[in-house]
Amino acid sequence: MTLIWEQVVVDAADPAELGAWWAKALGWVVVNDAEDEYEIRLAPDTLPGLIFVPVGEAKKVKNRLHLDFRPEDQKAEVDRLLALGARPADVGQGDEPWVVLADPEGNEFCVLAPHGNDA
Incomplete structure (x- = not known):
């Protein structure tokens, strides 16, 4: 199959x-x-x-599935996404090398650190 x-x-x-x-x-x-x-x-x-x-119905709780993206420049990509209308999201991640954002309807996604910069 x-x-x-x-x-x-x-x-x-x-x-x-x-x-x-x-x-x-x-x-x-x-x-x-x-x-x-x-x-x-x-x-x-x-x-x-x-x-x-x-x-x-509107989204009410943290997504059980989310997308991860690995950019070449995390800060530049986070800044660009925020300028487009994403917003910071706290899903209990604490101090991690990735940044959690939410799209305009609240769906969480992660912007990872570039390869080799993972903690």
Whole structure:
């Protein structure tokens, strides 16, 4: 049996707005901008993607699954993401070499230290 990772599904109050934010944050392209699912990928034919789908309820607690990103320059990337509308998030991480942020709808993600700078 072979499984291919197609996408990560993200519940969203406003799929198009949140999907567009992530497309800008990651520099990815929009491959589907339907009202009921907004999908972005690194390139049109590259998997996996992120797909944003509508939900009626607001996010209430820490995500059980989150994305980690490893930039070349952590501080520059954190500053850029904050300028785009991300905000600092505290999930009980304490003093760690990664930075936890939340997207505009509150979904947490981590910006890791560059390789070789892990504590």
